[in-house]
Amino acid sequence: MKCTVCGDEIRGKPYTFSYKGNTYYFCSPMCMAEFKKRPEKYIK
Ligand SMILES: [Zn+2]
Known part of the structure; x- marks a missing residue:
């Protein structure tokens, strides 16, 4: 399973x-916070 934000x-x-x-x-938690700021950037 890979992180939605950083891909690690x-x-x-x-x-x-x-x-x-x-x-x-x-x-x-930092990646989750980043997602919450700009979710549309990470949703395909
Ligand atoms: Zn991450």
């Missing part, structure tokens, strides 16, 4: 955030 492989428990009915995974 996630080791251990991912940080998750649900947005518009989808769940996204992150390697760190």
